[in-house]
Amino acid sequence: MTTTAFQEPVRQETPGAAVREPRRRTGRLRRVSLPYLLLLPALLLELLVHLLPMVIGIVMSFKELTQFYIRDWGTAPWSGLGNYKVSVDFDAPVGKALLHSFFVTVGFTLLSVGLCWLIGTAAAIFMQDTFRGRGLLRALFLVPYALPVYAAVITWVFMFQHDNGLVNHVLYDQLHLTDKRAFWLLGDNSFYALLTVSVWKGWPFAFLIVMAGLQNIPKELYEAAALDGAGMWQQIRRITLPSLRPVNQVLILILFLWTFNDFNTPYVLFGKSAPEAADLLSVHIYQASFVTWNFGTGSAMSVLLLLFLLVVTGGYLALTSRGRRTADA
Amino acid sequence: MRRFRAAATGAVTLSLALAATACGGGSATGGGSNDSPKTLTYWASNQGAGVAVDKQVLQPELDKFEKQTGIKVKLEVVPWSDLLNRILTATTSGQGPDVLNIGNTWSASLQATGALLPWDAKNFARIGGRDRFADTALGSTGAAGKDPAAVPLYSMAYALYYNKKIFADAGLYKPPATWAELTADSKKIQAEGKSALGAEGSNLAENIHHVFVFAQQHGAGFFTADGKPDFTGPKVVEAVKSYVDLMATDKVIPPGDAEYAQNQSVSDFAKGRQAMLLWQSAAANLKSQGMSEDAYGIAPVPVISGTPGSGTQVDSAVMGINLAVFKNTHNLDGATQFVKFMTSDAEQRILNKAYSSIPPVKSAQADPVFGTPGTAVLKNTLATSAAALPQVASESQFETTVGTAVKDLFADAAAGRAVTTDSVKAELQKAQQQMPAA
Numbered sequence: 001m002t003t004t005a006f007q008e009p010v011r012q013e014t015p016g017a018a019v020r021e022p023r024r025r026t027g028r029l030r031r032v033s034l035p036y037l038l039l040l041p042a043l044l045l046e047l048l049v050h051l052l053p054m055v056i057g058i059v060m061s062f063k064e065l066t067q068f069y070i071r072d073w074g075t076a077p078w079s080g081l082g083n084y085k086v087s088v089d090f091d092a093p094v095g096k097a098l099l100h101s102f103f104v105t106v107g108f109t110l111l112s113v114g115l116c117w118l119i120g121t122a123a124a125i126f127m128q129d130t131f132r133g134r135g136l137l138r139a140l141f142l143v144p145y146a147l148p149v150y151a152a153v154i155t156w157v158f159m160f161q162h163d164n165g166l167v168n169h170v171l172y173d174q175l176h177l178t179d180k181r182a183f184w185l186l187g188d189n190s191f192y193a194l195l196t197v198s199v200w201k202g203w204p205f206a207f208l209i210v211m212a213g214l215q216n217i218p219k220e221l222y223e224a225a226a227l228d229g230a231g232m233w234q235q236i237r238r239i240t241l242p243s244l245r246p247v248n249q250v251l252i253l254i255l256f257l258w259t260f261n262d263f264n265t266p267y268v269l270f271g272k273s274a275p276e277a278a279d280l281l282s283v284h285i286y287q288a289s290f291v292t293w294n295f296g297t298g299s300a301m302s303v304l305l306l307l308f309l310l311v312v313t314g315g316y317l318a319l320t321s322r323g324r325r326t327a328d329a
Numbered sequence: 330m331r332r333f334r335a336a337a338t339g340a341v342t343l344s345l346a347l348a349a350t351a352c353g354g355g356s357a358t359g360g361g362s363n364d365s366p367k368t369l370t371y372w373a374s375n376q377g378a379g380v381a382v383d384k385q386v387l388q389p390e391l392d393k394f395e396k397q398t399g400i401k402v403k404l405e406v407v408p409w410s411d412l413l414n415r416i417l418t419a420t421t422s423g424q425g426p427d428v429l430n431i432g433n434t435w436s437a438s439l440q441a442t443g444a445l446l447p448w449d450a451k452n453f454a455r456i457g458g459r460d461r462f463a464d465t466a467l468g469s470t471g472a473a474g475k476d477p478a479a480v481p482l483y484s485m486a487y488a489l490y491y492n493k494k495i496f497a498d499a500g501l502y503k504p505p506a507t508w509a510e511l512t513a514d515s516k517k518i519q520a521e522g523k524s525a526l527g528a529e530g531s532n533l534a535e536n537i538h539h540v541f542v543f544a545q546q547h548g549a550g551f552f553t554a555d556g557k558p559d560f561t562g563p564k565v566v567e568a569v570k571s572y573v574d575l576m577a578t579d580k581v582i583p584p585g586d587a588e589y590a591q592n593q594s595v596s597d598f599a600k601g602r603q604a605m606l607l608w609q610s611a612a613a614n615l616k617s618q619g620m621s622e623d624a625y626g627i628a629p630v631p632v633i634s635g636t637p638g639s640g641t642q643v644d645s646a647v648m649g650i651n652l653a654v655f656k657n658t659h660n661l662d663g664a665t666q667f668v669k670f671m672t673s674d675a676e677q678r679i680l681n682k683a684y685s686s687i688p689p690v691k692s693a694q695a696d697p698v699f700g701t702p703g704t705a706v707l708k709n710t711l712a713t714s715a716a717a718l719p720q721v722a723s724e725s726q727f728e729t730t731v732g733t734a735v736k737d738l739f740a741d742a743a744a745g746r747a748v749t750t751d752s753v754k755a756e757l758q759k760a761q762q763q764m765p766a767a
Contacts, residue, residue, distance in 0.1 A: 066765050067442045067722065071420050093762035162743075163585040185588050186531070186740035271410070271590060273533060273733040275740065290414060291729045293438075294765050 083300035120206025145204035213247030440478035466689035479651035481689030527594030530739035533732025545643035577742035587743035612685035
């Protein structure tokens with residue numbers, strides 16, 4: 001066995017060596033510090049844009065912050081854990097409403113993410129084979145994702161109108177599926193209206209990611225499976241889904257976080273006071289902060305939401321990593 | 330690597346959740362200066378049928394001001410739905426306009442933030458004195474006993490707008506004066522296949538203005554004498570129920586109006602789809618939507634019985650727009666000059682005529698332009714039978730919480746669910762519990 005060792009050049013005592021030494025040290029310092037210097041602007045921006053406001057938000061959650069102090073929130077009196085106690089007192093109205101909103105958000109998120117993933121995956125698998133018009137169809141699929149959120153959601157608002165909306169026109173006037181014109185932006189139906197828009201808006205992203213994931217699955221696997229007599233469902237179950245596992249892991253996490261925190265869709269659909277059935281946490285916290293001007297309580301609710309998301313994300317990562325380790329073994 | 334990935338995901342999570350967490354900072358700096366004497370930023374509320382209409386009305390006046398003073402005014406017309414949030418954000422950041430319009434009902438709430446310049450005797454003297462303004466309008470400029478947080482700019486009142494042709498077709502030749510008459514007339518109108526009364530069930534502010542008047546007519550208020558919320562008293566419940574019952578029981582408001590929030594009921598009325606509309610100073614809006622002034626009549630808002638009169642039966646809230654100066658202005662002198670200009674007799678005539686409102690400046694009010702029969706109804710209402718909304722610090726929260734309660738009750742009514750005394754009380758109780766502790 002031969003080994004090659006890096007040999008330091010023999011240092012020769014020459015006149016001038018004393019001058020060269022600091023220069024070499026400076027060069028090494030520059031080499032070592034360069035990556036950090038390059039990262040510095042990003043780190044500073046991260047600090048300014050994300051970390052600092054978050055710390056401010058956390059500080060606010062411990063303050064009795066109402067309109068009397070908003071102009072100089074630093075002078076607001078400390079409330080200790082008061083805002084947190086109010087938020088998690090589920091027998092009192094504020095806590096009860098927050099808990100209701102939490103359950104609505106969880107239900108909505110699970111359904112929306114599930115449907116987005118299902119539709120996106122089905123569409124991606126369908127689009128795997130080449131056929132005439134595939135490019136056009138693919139472009140059309142991506143339209144909801146490419147449209148500005150406000151423009152897209154406001155169009156849905158028009159479509160969900162009770163008297164003149166397209167949804168009631170189709171369901172009631174044309175297909176006679178409902179016995180009267182339904183309200184979609186008020187009452188219990190608002191949940192389904194919100195879910196529809198969320199899925200419509202979200203599935204193209206799932207489609208895009210799954211489609212990219214599918215490109216990495218070797219065709220030979222399918223050819224071999226086909227030779228072994230595996231049908232389409234078996235190929236999907238045995239090859240496609242296991243191969244997509246790492247992609248799905250990230251995709252579902254991102255969809256979950258986006259959907260759980262989605263503010264734009266419910267706000268544009270329902271305005272500042274969402275119906276109870278569609279009272280998502282994001283709008284609920286907005287209401288607590290900006291509608292009733294209880295900024296301290298709103299901040300406490302945000303911190304609780306942050307903690308919940310961290311726990312769920314951590315749990316999800318631990319679970320999926322363990323699953324992958326087991327699969328790898 | 331795994332640890333790094335977890336950390337990265339955690340960081341992403343933090344960033345996403347942060348959007349909700351960060352409420353922004355803020356500091357109270359300054360009490361106004363004259364650092365930029367040649368410019369002013371003005372946030373005007375959306376008064377006309379659209380932002381473009383407001384720009385058309387206001388820009389020539391701002392040009393006139395620039396010619397007179399050399400101060401350039403940068404105009405931004407802010408839609409109603411955004412205005413309160415924009416003011417709140419400006420208050421928090423300290424980076425607001427120099428001069429801004431505020432809804433007169435928000436005066437006490439915004440006054441409590443300390444962001445607006447108080448109009449003490451010295452400041453009033455710079456714009457010609459407090460006595461120039463009508464007392465009713467001054468009643469909605471801030472909490473009692475404190476210097477006003479703004480000065481009145483446009484005054485408005487609610488009235489009943491009715492379509493003369495639809496009324497004539499139904500054999501009706503005078504507008505209803507009481508709610509019982511309104512319901513009876515509505516049946517006749519509906520028998521002719523027309524819709525009776527329009528409403529904006531999802532517009533929180535509209536809901537508040539109406540239930541406030543109903544509460545006054547029932548001899549009740551939403552706040553105690555010392556400014557504490559009191560939303561669940563039997564008379565308040567009865568009043569709110571009687572307003573929602575116009576849809577739930579009396580069926581004079583169509584269920585579809587429950588989701589109206591963008592002035593669709595004004596469009597319905599302007600297009601002749603609806604016989605009646607309860608609205609504040611609607612003439613300019615109706616005109617811009619193509620409705621001729623001859624096509625409709627204006628009458629006082631109905632009352633429970635008899636005729637309205639000051640202190641007995643209120644038939645409108647004191648509505649209007651106030652003009653405020655942001656305390657952090659960098660052109661305090663210019664801002665005061667601008668307020669003086671906008672409240673001058675000449676400008677009051679031009680602007681209030683354009684917006685079909687009433688000048689809160691007494692000397693401008695006397696102009697014959699404001700003496701037409703329609704305007705006379707509004708002027709008389711303001712002078713004799715309108716009441717100011719409670720000037721308490723939590724007024725804006727009251728508008729949104731109780732406004733939402735009424736919106737939810739309208740949703741129940743529209744869906745055919747019973748609106749009972751208990752359900753009304755439950756909604757109002759929820760609204761009260763959301764109010765910040767005083």
